[in-house]
Amino acid sequence: MTAPSLPVRVGPTGPSFRQRVGKATPYLLLAPGILWLLIFFILPTFQMFLTSVSTGSLDNGFKLTWSGAAYVTSLTKFGTQFENSLIYGGIATLLTFAIGFPVAYTIAFRGGRWKNFLLFIVIAPFFTSFLIRTISWKVLLLDNGPVLGFLRDTLHLLPADASVIGTPIAVIAGITYNFLPFMILPLYVALEKIDPRLIEAANDLYASRWGAFRRVTIPLALPGIFAGSILTFIPALGDYVNAILLGSPQTQMIGNVIQSRFLLLGDYPVAAALSFILMAAILVAVSIYARVLGTEQLTG
Amino acid sequence: MVEPHPQEFVEPVSEIDVRLVDVVKRFGDSNAVDHISLDVKDGEFFSLLGPSGCGKTTTLRMIGGFEQPTSGLIELQGQDVTWLPSYKRNVNTVFQSYALFPHLTIEENVAFGLRRKKVKDAEVKSRVTDMLKLVELPGFERRKPNQISGGQAQRVALARALINRPAVLLLDEPLGALDLKLRKQMQVELKRIQREVGITFIYVTHDQEEAMTMSDRIAVMNRGQYEQLGDPESLYERPQTRFVAGFLGVSNLLAGTVDGSADSFVLVKLADDTRLRVPAGLVEGKTEIEVGIRPEKIRMNGTDDTIPAAANQLEGVVSDVSYVGVSTQYIVASKSGIPMTVYEQNVERTSQGSLYRRGDAVRVSWLPEHTFVIRDAAAATREPVPAKEIH
Ligand SMILES: Nc1ncnc2c1ncn2[C@@H]1O[C@H](COP(=O)(O)OP(=O)(O)OP(=O)(O)O)[C@@H](O)[C@H]1O
Numbered sequence: 001m002t003a004p005s006l007p008v009r010v011g012p013t014g015p016s017f018r019q020r021v022g023k024a025t026p027y028l029l030l031a032p033g034i035l036w037l038l039i040f041f042i043l044p045t046f047q048m049f050l051t052s053v054s055t056g057s058l059d060n061g062f063k064l065t066w067s068g069a070a071y072v073t074s075l076t077k078f079g080t081q082f083e084n085s086l087i088y089g090g091i092a093t094l095l096t097f098a099i100g101f102p103v104a105y106t107i108a109f110r111g112g113r114w115k116n117f118l119l120f121i122v123i124a125p126f127f128t129s130f131l132i133r134t135i136s137w138k139v140l141l142l143d144n145g146p147v148l149g150f151l152r153d154t155l156h157l158l159p160a161d162a163s164v165i166g167t168p169i170a171v172i173a174g175i176t177y178n179f180l181p182f183m184i185l186p187l188y189v190a191l192e193k194i195d196p197r198l199i200e201a202a203n204d205l206y207a208s209r210w211g212a213f214r215r216v217t218i219p220l221a222l223p224g225i226f227a228g229s230i231l232t233f234i235p236a237l238g239d240y241v242n243a244i245l246l247g248s249p250q251t252q253m254i255g256n257v258i259q260s261r262f263l264l265l266g267d268y269p270v271a272a273a274l275s276f277i278l279m280a281a282i283l284v285a286v287s288i289y290a291r292v293l294g295t296e297q298l299t300g
Numbered sequence: 301m302v303e304p305h306p307q308e309f310v311e312p313v314s315e316i317d318v319r320l321v322d323v324v325k326r327f328g329d330s331n332a333v334d335h336i337s338l339d340v341k342d343g344e345f346f347s348l349l350g351p352s353g354c355g356k357t358t359t360l361r362m363i364g365g366f367e368q369p370t371s372g373l374i375e376l377q378g379q380d381v382t383w384l385p386s387y388k389r390n391v392n393t394v395f396q397s398y399a400l401f402p403h404l405t406i407e408e409n410v411a412f413g414l415r416r417k418k419v420k421d422a423e424v425k426s427r428v429t430d431m432l433k434l435v436e437l438p439g440f441e442r443r444k445p446n447q448i449s450g451g452q453a454q455r456v457a458l459a460r461a462l463i464n465r466p467a468v469l470l471l472d473e474p475l476g477a478l479d480l481k482l483r484k485q486m487q488v489e490l491k492r493i494q495r496e497v498g499i500t501f502i503y504v505t506h507d508q509e510e511a512m513t514m515s516d517r518i519a520v521m522n523r524g525q526y527e528q529l530g531d532p533e534s535l536y537e538r539p540q541t542r543f544v545a546g547f548l549g550v551s552n553l554l555a556g557t558v559d560g561s562a563d564s565f566v567l568v569k570l571a572d573d574t575r576l577r578v579p580a581g582l583v584e585g586k587t588e589i590e591v592g593i594r595p596e597k598i599r600m601n602g603t604d605d606t607i608p609a610a611a612n613q614l615e616g617v618v619s620d621v622s623y624v625g626v627s628t629q630y631i632v633a634s635k636s637g638i639p640m641t642v643y644e645q646n647v648e649r650t651s652q653g654s655l656y657r658r659g660d661a662v663r664v665s666w667l668p669e670h671t672f673v674i675r676d677a678a679a680a681t682r683e684p685v686p687a688k689e690i691h
């Protein structure tokens with residue numbers, strides 16, 4: 001550094017321009033994101049809320065009447081579909097965790113130089129369309145498809161009239177498959193960050209392998225577990241593609257109702273009200289979940 | 301926790317806490333630890349000292365149970381633990397990076413081992429409090445590891461290990477991450493704590509000064525083996541290999557040939573026919589030897605000064621002078637062609653303004669009993685071990 005050649009002001013002066021810019025920097029950096037949220041999230045949400053309290057029809061137009069009718073309809077008529085969503089989404093999330101955790105763990109701790117390749121394999125299905133992949137599951141699960149054919153005709157594990165397509169099992173299987181990478185990737189990121197010396201330290205302090213796993217690995221993986229299950233559960237709740245392609249009218253989820261109200265029946269207020277209820281339910285569920293995991297982490 | 305050892309194998313009142321017998325650890329096709337045998341006594345502060353990559357950490361990890369030896373035997377208090385997993389060994393480790401659990405408070409970190417051993421809650425609480433007092437961190441219970449400084453983290457790591465009252469505490473360069481001043485302070489503290497708790501410490505470091513100030517005994521390691529094992533004084537005063545002579549402090553080494561004897565001394569002839577006296581006991585019948593002398597044991601003399609008759613002396617010219625406050629360090633190009641490093645305390649000569657300058661003709665001298673003799677260029681103390689490797 002060279003000495004400044006210009007006279008330097010001394011004594012009490014206000015914050016310099018530089019200081020003021022420095023203080024504003026975080027807000028400036030946030031600005032694009034906030035603008036984006038405002039235009040593409042807050043405004044449509046507000047619009048959707050207004051729609052949900054309007055009445056009318058597609059032909060006569062909708063008028064803002066502050067009516068709660070759409071909410072009453074939503075809450076009374078679609079219990080089964082809400083229930084299906086929760087059950088299918090919940091089971092699928094548990095399954096993605098059960099399948100995804102060992103995968104993420106193995107890649108993170110045993111992957112060695114194959115790590116990147118293995119991660120690539122995990123996300124490789126994303127290179128084809130969601131729809132195509134789900135349709136190919138349909139082919140796989142058909143009554144005379146390879147899976148049933150093998151289990152039923154070759155191994156004789158299933159009765160002759162066994163069928164999977166159209167059942168909740170098929171829908172859950174489809175959701176599990178489609179959202180598996182959303183579970184594996186955050187889990188991997190969390191597990192990969194764990195310093196293996198912490199496991200050694202736990203072993204050193206008389207924790208067995210399982211003890212170290214429970215006391216150190218799992219608590220340190222909690223952020224990944226949280227992120228993974230949220231990223232799986234929320235889209236799974238609103239999903240309708242798996243239920244359409246792999247399910248039957250009995251396995252409809254709330255997403256199917258919203259989709260048909262919106263696109264087929266033109267019943268915008270109910271579609272909007274259903275969406276709001278779903279959003280509220282998710283918010284409540286996530287905050288409870290966050291709290292449970294949070295205290296778990298504290299008491300470890 | 302560990303099975304009681306059959307009575308007939310227990311040594312009578314064994315004072316040995318840790319015993320390595322011909323231990324080898326191979327990674328790929330090189331031996332990180334290459335046939336090490338050593339005994340660490342009960343209550344001893346024992347250091348493994350050596351340059352980077354010489355196998356210190358690997359040795360320590362095998363004692364801790366994080367690594368299994370390729371061959372050889374590891375005993376803890378007379379029991380073979382070679383294949384015992386780390387969580388069943390009565391040994392605790394202070395890791396180089398501390399490895400504190402980031403999700404637990406300081407209190408929970410320190411209590412971790414006792415909790416796993418199912419010690420009663422009240423006892424855990426009081427022992428944690430006592431331990432935090434011992435490492436001078438009372439009141440830190442509720443903090444998380446990311447809310448304390450490096451020196452404090454180091455003490456928490458120590459407390460977390462010591463609270464279990466292990467038979468042996470393993471420390472892998474525990475002060476490596478600290479700045480010089482804090483390191484000196486922690487050295488004193490570690491030593492104090494070790495004396496207070498009376499637990500055997502095995503301490504890994506590459507800092508020779510650290511090893512010298514703290515240890516009862518040091519094994520100086522090089523390339524997977526130790527070259528010499530002894531207390532700091534004997535290692536410094538009588539290094540037996542060139543490596544040890546150079547790794548612990550500075551040495552002047554003069555190669556020569558044994559050429560007769562006088563009284564209790566052997567005469568060693570240097571390349572320029574200068575003769576040096578060396579105590580006969582050190583030579584052990586060799587003819588080609590290297591005579592070593594530490595820089596601070598050499599005196600600087602003017603060409604006219606009288607030198608005691610018994611002393612060895614070399615003529616030379618001062619080729620470099622550096623004044624470093626407590627002493628002045630000279631390099632003297634001796635007539636025999638070997639540059640001699642000499643440290644002289646700054647006492648008379650500075651007050652009289654008579655420090656030697658570059659180009660001054662001088663004679664350096666030292667007493668024969670201050671010399672040491674390099675037995676061999678490499679590992680001299682290593683016992684020949686039979687090649688019996690288990691693969
Ligand atoms: N897991 C491993 N796989 C392969 N080689 C290893 C492994 N661990 C250590 N080594 C090798 O073994 C040798 C000794 O390593 P070690 O960690 O014991 O050295 P060190 O004396 O502790 O060195 P430093 O002072 O740098 O910590 C080194 O050459 C190192 O590269």
Ligand SMILES: [Mg+2]
Nearest residue numbers: 356357358472
């Ligand atoms: Mg090391």
